[in-house]
Amino acid sequence: MSRTDTLLLLDFDGTVAVGHGPVHAYARAAARSLAPAAAAAFLAEATVAVEAVGAPARAGERAGGGSRSADALLPLDGYDLVRVLAEQHGVGPLALSAAYLASRHALGTDDAPVSAPAGLAAVVAELRTEATVVLATNAPGIRLRPTLAALGLGGLLDAVLTDVGKPAGMAAVLDRFGAGDARGPVRVLSIGDVWANDLAPVAARGHATALISRRPPPEARPTWTVPELPELYPVLRDWVRADGRTHPAHPTDTARVPARVTSEG
Numbered sequence: 001m002s003r004t005d006t007l008l009l010l011d012f013d014g015t016v017a018v019g020h021g022p023v024h025a026y027a028r029a030a031a032r033s034l035a036p037a038a039a040a041a042f043l044a045e046a047t048v049a050v051e052a053v054g055a056p057a058r059a060g061e062r063a064g065g066g067s068r069s070a071d072a073l074l075p076l077d078g079y080d081l082v083r084v085l086a087e088q089h090g091v092g093p094l095a096l097s098a099a100y101l102a103s104r105h106a107l108g109t110d111d112a113p114v115s116a117p118a119g120l121a122a123v124v125a126e127l128r129t130e131a132t133v134v135l136a137t138n139a140p141g142i143r144l145r146p147t148l149a150a151l152g153l154g155g156l157l158d159a160v161l162t163d164v165g166k167p168a169g170m171a172a173v174l175d176r177f178g179a180g181d182a183r184g185p186v187r188v189l190s191i192g193d194v195w196a197n198d199l200a201p202v203a204a205r206g207h208a209t210a211l212i213s214r215r216p217p218p219e220a221r222p223t224w225t226v227p228e229l230p231e232l233y234p235v236l237r238d239w240v241r242a243d244g245r246t247h248p249a250h251p252t253d254t255a256r257v258p259a260r261v262t263s264e265g
Contacts (some may be wrong), residue, residue, distance in 0.1 A: 003131055005185055006240060007177050009202065010157075011192030012137035012144070014077060015212055015229065017114035017151060022103050023050050023078035025112035029099035030086045042089040046082055053078045076194050104140060108147035117229040121152030123236065131240045134159045136173050138166050138197065166194075170201035182206030189239055191232065195220035208239065 010016050027046040031039035075081035079100070086096055106112035124133055134157065137144070141162040148154055164173060170190075179186040188207035192198025199209035199222055210232050211222035226232045 003129070004178070005187065006131040007179055007186055007188045008127070008131045008133045008236075008240070009173070009188060009190040009192075009198075010133065010135050011190075011194070011198045012135055012139060013079070014193035015191060015198070016116065016120065016135065016153065017108075017147065018117055018229075019114045020050050020053070020078060021111075021113040022107055023053075023082055025106045026079060026099055026103035027082045027086070029102040030082065030091050030096055032099075033091055033095035034089060038089060042086065042091070045089075046085050049081055049085060050078050053081060076196060101140075101142070104142040107143040108150055109143075114147065114151070116151035116153070119230055119233065121156065123233050124153060124156045127237065127240050128156055128158070132158045132177065134161065134173070134177070136161045136164050136166070136170070138164055138169075166197035167201045170197075174202065174205060179207065180205065189223075189236070191229070191236075195222065210235070 013022065024047065027043060027050065031043050031046075034042060075084050083096060086099075091099075103112055108114055127133070135148070135153075137160075139162060141160075144160065144162060145154070148157070148160070161173060164170065174180075174188065177186060177188075178184070179188045182205065188202055188205075189210065190199050190202040190207065191210045191212065193212045195211055195213075195217055199211060199220070203209050203221060203223075208224075209222040210224045210226065211220055212226060212229050212232070213220075214227045216222070216225050224232065224235055
């Protein structure tokens with residue numbers, strides 16, 4: 001039985017499931033609402049931009065990407081990037097909503113392939129009796145469980161929470177598992193690729209966070225940052241098995257919960 005005083009929160013898209021397949025599927029579905037020439041222009045731009053998501057920042061480039069001010073609404077992830085580009089090319093909100101749902105219906109298929117980080121299933125299987133392991137995603141439940149099974153995670157998670165509504169909805173997730181602030185009986189480590197959604201609400205309560213990113217945004221204050229999830233495994237094992245509070249985050253003004261929410265997992 002999983003321990004209830006140690007909670008591991010895992011994001012889905014970009015964390016447990018990696019690869020741009022679903023995002024490209026989203027872009028292709030969005031392009032169907034455009035005239036052929038406009039669709040081709042949008043897809044050409046989106047394909048290049050999506051493939052650059054997660055690449056290391058070039059020298060002199062802001063970690064958040066682009067040249068806009070720190071207050072600008074930069075894309076949070078691949079889905080958000082496609083949305084921004086699609087809107088610029090004239091795709092309307094109803095078409096975008098339908099395109100997103102189409103991409104989720106293709107999740108894990110040849111049209112929207114994903115893979116798990118190397119060794120993830122083995123690590124979760126190793127630690128699942130020593131921590132409560134929960135998947136929390138903003139995505140709907142469409143094709144989620146068969147995809148998790150294909151990734152080797154079927155039956156290894158204590159809970160799979162969909163349509164969470166991060167960042168604001170993360171508070172309800174923490175409350176559900178009795179995780180108040182870091183002085184309480186439940187300690188938390190949240191792992192994800194989007195600081196604003198996956199980690200900031202957890203850091204605001206003083207718990208530990210791990211950001212999977214090669215381009216961490218300037219406002220991010222995670223406990224750990226790694227470019228790929230497998231690099232976190234030694235830290236993850238140590239944190240789960242530690243008797244005390246291993247490198248907790250500290251609630252500060254920089255760990256405020258942003259108002260933005262993205263459709264990603």
